Amino acid sequence: MKSHADFPITLSQACGPVRAIDLALYAAASGDHNPLHLDEQVASEVGFEKPVVHGMLSMAFLARMLTSHFRVGAIAHLHTRFTGVALRGQTLQFQAKLEQVVDQVAHYQLSVSNENGAGVIEGSAQIKQLT
Amino acid sequence: MIDPKFIGFRTTPTILRVDAWRVKLFCKAIGENDPVYWDTQVARNLGHQACPIPPTYLKAVEGDHCTSADLLQALGISVKGVLHAEQSFTYFSQVYVDDVVEVSREIVDIYEKKSGAYNFVVVDSHFKVKDKLAASNKQVILIRNKATS
Numbered sequence: 001m002k003s004h005a006d007f008p009i010t011l012s013q014a015c016g017p018v019r020a021i022d023l024a025l026y027a028a029a030s031g032d033h034n035p036l037h038l039d040e041q042v043a044s045e046v047g048f049e050k051p052v053v054h055g056m057l058s059m060a061f062l063a064r065m066l067t068s069h070f071r072v073g074a075i076a077h078l079h080t081r082f083t084g085v086a087l088r089g090q091t092l093q094f095q096a097k098l099e100q101v102v103d104q105v106a107h108y109q110l111s112v113s114n115e116n117g118a119g120v121i122e123g124s125a126q127i128k129q130l131t
Numbered sequence: 132m133i134d135p136k137f138i139g140f141r142t143t144p145t146i147l148r149v150d151a152w153r154v155k156l157f158c159k160a161i162g163e164n165d166p167v168y169w170d171t172q173v174a175r176n177l178g179h180q181a182c183p184i185p186p187t188y189l190k191a192v193e194g195d196h197c198t199s200a201d202l203l204q205a206l207g208i209s210v211k212g213v214l215h216a217e218q219s220f221t222y223f224s225q226v227y228v229d230d231v232v233e234v235s236r237e238i239v240d241i242y243e244k245k246s247g248a249y250n251f252v253v254v255d256s257h258f259k260v261k262d263k264l265a266a267s268n269k270q271v272i273l274i275r276n277k278a279t280s
Contacts, residue, residue: 015162025160029153031194055215056190060161063186072167072183072225079219
């Protein structure tokens, strides 16, 4: 992909390690109180060694990376598929790769992986050029 | 297989005000430190009417209207083995703290894969401010049916 003045070819960011308090704050703020995200016992009963990071928290970090770079209101569309899980204590890696710019809208491919390199999210975003 | 008769089911819209304190808690949780989300004066200086909400905060607004678990339970669908498979948002205009938002949800598709082992329910949500659609979102919920997997 050719470089574009307003749209970098790649963006990346790391978030974490995601701590127990981050998950508790997100549970309170989002209203998602599922104990899978908060309680080690509940997580272990379904096969996870630690509580699972809310998929929507990872998506919120991803959106934050985009709005931090492109400003408030720049996202026209954001899509994610939750392909894996991140666990409490892990640091997440976020990446956006520019695919094309059509009618001044940049199309980015998005990915999030956990610290083992396993995929957590695959997605896409459309970013408007703000005047 | 989940009965496809539920396709087209709509919630009764509710009217909710975007709460400043809750948005700040959300910003704290997601590590959003940009003062535009925290300080009304900074937001106004940048041309905004108030502090904006982070893009995915609409999911919290949606939950105050009707969570996906509540929606499935209301339809008699077991929430055991439920996974959040996909989520998307489409934004038409920025939503701000203190905006009054009309929220509604609609089941737009139900389908299965792997001979019924995986059932999918697709739910759209709509967010209107002053009668204009400000944003919509789409959630794909995966319900694993252990009996046939």
